[in-house]
Amino acid sequence: MKFHYVYMIRSQASPERYYVGMSDDLEGRLKSHNSGLCKYTAKFIPWYIETAVAFKSKEKAVAFEKYLKSHSGRAFTEKHF
DSSP states (O other), X not given: OOOEEEEEEEESSSTTOEEEEEESOHHHHHHHHHTXXXXXXXXXXXXXXXXXXXXXXXXXXXXXXXXXXXXXXXXXXXXXX
């Protein structure tokens, strides 16, 4: 079964920095962030997975990622993760 992951990664170098994203390949995506290929995360490598939520529905994963990137979603993330 294929899952769609919404994840939050945290910088080991700057623990106050985090990034929220979505991927079908969680480990591969983390490797991509840690290789410096992602311009938004390259300055704060290395990263580790803080939280990941798996969805069967891509639409629900997209909606959850969008929520976490909203103002109220960022507040939720900082409070709970």
